[in-house]
Amino acid sequence: MTSKTNKKILIIDDEKFIRNTLKEILEYEKYKVDEAKDGLEGLELFAQNEYDVVLCDIKMPKMDGLEVLEKAMDLGKDAQFIMISAHGNIETAVEATKKGAFDFIEKPPDLNRLLVTIRNAMDKSSLVAETKVLKKKIAKNIEMIGDSEAIVRIKDAIEKVAPTEARVLVTGSNGSGKELVAKWIHAKSNRSGGPMVEVNCAAIPSELIESELFGHEKGSFTSAVKQRIGKFEQADGGTLFLDEIGDMSMSAQAKVLRALQENKITRVGGEKEFKVNVRIVAATNKDLKEEIKHGRFREDLYHRLSVFLIHVPALNERLDDIPLLAEHFLGEVAREYGQPQKKCSAAAIKALQARNWTGNIRELRNVMERLVIMSGVEISDQDVIKYA
Secondary structure, eight states: OOOGGGOEEEEEOSOHHHHHHHHHHHHHTTOEEEEESSHHHHHHHHHHSOOSEEEEESSOSSSOHHHHHHHHHHTTOOOEEEEEETTOOHHHHHHHHHTTOSEEEESSOOHHHHHHHHHHHHHHHHHHHHHHHHHHHHHHHTOOOOOSHHHHHHHHHHHHHTTSOOOEEEEOOTTSSHHHHHHHHHHTSTTTTSOEEEEETTTSOTTTHHHHHHOBOTTSSTTOOSOBOOHHHHTTTSEEEEETGGGSOHHHHHHHHHHHHHSEEEOBTOOOEEEOOOEEEEEESSOHHHHHHTTSSOHHHHHHHTTEEEEOOOGGGOGGGHHHHHHHHHHHHHHHHTOOOOEEOHHHHHHHHTSOOTTHHHHHHHHHHHHHHHSOSEEOHHHHHHHO
């Protein structure tokens, strides 16, 4: 646990006696403390420094505490606000909470309650900061590798569409990185704090896909020995990734279309409707317009899913990215095996670029792992010819 001596508190209060008393108590508790005599000065200090907790009076000159809280929230920092007021009432407490305050305490504050509230606020502040770090690590792990024109276009498209609620259809051949695009969209979206639930529509038998997506009630069919929550409900508040949606049965397509139209689902064998709030990202290796022509995919569902289209090119269409991808996978394999990272010679890179990559990025990753196992310190073009 982080030492209190590293934790900073800002006291914003127009009463000097209150500021001095709180500062003396908190410094005795080994916290670092700054103070401000009004809301304006407090907001300036908050903007210039990093604090874990802010103790903020509500009734102050120049800028009241609720306005300070509102403007501080816009700065997007991790500090938790504890509002303090001698004129407290339920309405004020509710308003402060709605604006983002951690807690509300009446003056004069009970010392024990104040210290417990500060400790709890510190814990939340640390958790928020740790979550941000973790999200950055996750985002780094799923970042698309490459600087070819095609990949730059995809990255730009993701940056634009991710913060919206638009449904996205990702197309491309097997192994090209469609799932990675979907994960990146979720990580950069406003739903990143919610779940991302994946369904491989090609891997689930057609008679089970509806149960998988919408869940089922106990006894709805022979093997339904207990109630099951479907993927739509599991993804509530987050993103549902429907991979290989071109392989979904027509019956399931009709139910998915209804779910998208009404934001409601009904479990298999049930009658009750459940509201769901999900963002759909779908992917396919098929030409859905051709599938529509042959009566294998619903045109109305296609238009619901394809609000925004992203096409992921095959590796053979982005050979300039192979040096970066090869280095990335060499580092990944080295970390997995606990070994120093190997290097590819210039000739080995040319040999990799001359290959026909029918399995795309997935195949390249497997090849690089094989080369790490079979080659010496430096991977040569002969190693590529022999082992790739």
